[in-house]
Amino acid sequence: MATQEDYNFIYNLNKTNMDNYVTKTWGNWYEDFQRDFFRYFQTTEFQIIVVEDINVDIVAFSRNETSIIMALRCFKWITQI
Numbered sequence: 001m002a003t004q005e006d007y008n009f010i011y012n013l014n015k016t017n018m019d020n021y022v023t024k025t026w027g028n029w030y031e032d033f034q035r036d037f038f039r040y041f042q043t044t045e046f047q048i049i050v051v052e053d054i055n056v057d058i059v060a061f062s063r064n065e066t067s068i069i070m071a072l073r074c075f076k077w078i079t080q081i
Contacts, residue, residue, distance in 0.1 A: 009048070013055075045063070058074050059073050
């Protein structure tokens with residue numbers, strides 16, 4: 001499970017994956033807004049997938065009494081491991 005020390009990796013990976021989509025949809029990546037919005041994900045349970053000691057992926061799950069929801073999934077393009 002990810003810890004608070006992993007926050008920057010998680011946020012930056014999300015930004016890398018979503019920046020182009022957000023810009024095309026909303027016209028710009030507004031950093032302050034995105035950081036505030038991303039704080040919602042602090043309540044989810046992040047898992048970092050590591051390959052050969054390199055963080056390459058994140059998966060976030062949100063749970064309630066009746067279901068488990070995959071809330072977010074991002075991956076890091078790796079050109080060489």
